[in-house]
Amino acid sequence: MALDAVHRLRPEHVAAIGDRAVSGSGKSAELCAKVWPLLCSGVDGEVWMDWPDASSWLMTWLPTSFHLGGNAGQAANTLSAVGAPSLLAITDRRPAQLATVGEHVRIAESDGAIVPAARVVPTSEPGRAANHILEFFAGTPLPVELRKPPLVIPRSGRVILRFVLDGPSYDEYFVAAAKQVAPHAGAALVSGLNKVPPSDVERAYAWCRQRAVEWRAAGVGVVHHELSSYARQERTVRELVPHVNSVGLSESELYSVLSFSDPAALAADMVEQYGLDRVVVHSDRWALVVSRADPELELHALAVACLLAAARAEHGVSVLPIRLPVAAALLTSGLPPPVRRAGMHSVCLPTLWQPAPRGTVGLGDTFMAGNLLALGSNCPPLRV
Structure with a gap:
């Protein structure tokens, strides 16, 4: 169980991914090259890449909200x-993490009690790495200089990005x-x-x-x-x-x-x-x-x-x-x-x-x- 960092892609974000996929370099370009074909075809997918620093890179330029994953x-x-x-x-x-858990979800404690998340004793121990999810929407324009049919994203969907196992x-x-x-x-x-x-x-x-x-x-x-x-x-x-x-x-x-x-x-x-x-x-x-x-x-x-x-x-x-x-x-x-x-x-x-x-x-x-x-x-x- 981990947090999901959800990024809702606006047209400028889609354009930036396409540009980096085509003309960028390094790890970020490699990641964008994996994501770009999925966006263009409107296909859901999951991408694994051994790049722990990707999390901080994504959150510097994409809108982010956190959810239970x-x-x-x-x-x-x-x-x-x-x-x-x-x-x-x-x-x-x-x-x-506990703040993302719904009110009717129950969690077991060390003493055998089964309680709502609000009553769980929190810890400060290092947590699990967040998953990142790129959420894209039908009709979002694709960059003019990179266009091949279709000219817009044809279907709404999401791409799950995983950087730590x-x-x-x-x-x-x-x-x-x-x-x-x-x-x-x-x-x-x-x-x-x-x-x-x-x-x-x-x-x-x-x-x-x-x-x-x-x-x-x-x-x-x-x-x-x-x-x-x-x-x-x-x-x-x-x-x-x-x-x-x-x-x-x-x-x-x-x-x-x-x-x-x-x-x-x-x-x-x-x-x-x-x-x-x-x-x-x-x-x-x-x-x-x-x-x-x-x-x-x-x-x-x-x-x-x-x-x-x-x-x-x-x-x-x-x-x-x-x-x-x-x-x-x-x-x-x-x-x-x-x-x-x-x-x-x-x-x-x-x-x-x-x-x-x-x-x-x-x-x-x-x-x-x-x-x-x-x-x-x-x-x-x-x-x-």
Whole structure:
């Protein structure tokens, strides 16, 4: 768990990145050269670069706001925004980090108490390095002298920049507390493998694997892992996925794990290959799940997930939605075809897609949080 330093790119920032990518030198030029193609194509991405000083360089010229980072942190704060409780593993307990944690998120203390972040005893120990996120928006002009079609950024999105590897939050207080609450938990999330240093790989996989085994043994109905675009993705699929029963990923990540094909059929292949109960896939315009569970429940869970993600895109932060987003556009054709195999089925919904979102950071994690909330609550039909 770490802070996210979010930088919302204005046209002058995009122009500066392009200029440095083409004519700059040194580490900053190397970084900009990795980012520039993603901006031009409007593609989300993650960039790793061994440059610890990049953090201070970025914050000298880009607007910066700090938020709770990581899959688990983003999901926990989404749940908090709608009034749902969660228990979060967090080893960085500096005041600046704790200040980003939502009011309904609970953290375990050394004495076994499970308390809100406001009651956690802070520390002054060195914390984890922040992730940096470049948030870009459709329609932002590309520099005239660097233009190749398209002339503007075609899609809103974000690029995650990582400069230091530090692995999962090895929170032993959380481990003990999770054993207490697991028998009553509706869902659990296994994450933390995005920034694992080579020297810590074995420990990181063992840690995450053990949490999954413990929670499933305790009877948690949905033990979920959200795949990401990071190094060792194949190993993660091989070593961790067999120990969870639910996996989530984006459409592009699905194609990176398996070959290009119909997404519902690929998700079904993944369910069969790894003995999963469900695989959920999200894209800009649709979301689908291949599952062994009740299709009505899965349909409602997808609807909740899509609504929470759309509300965040509209407002720029996670909120409790009270209506459908005003500018949402529903795809009326081109949804992935359904698949039905022995003991499983697919469910697909168009997302409440917005061509001009106010925010793009954390939308996938917000979708995941809504999905797990609905599944863990065994939710009734959604009415808006």
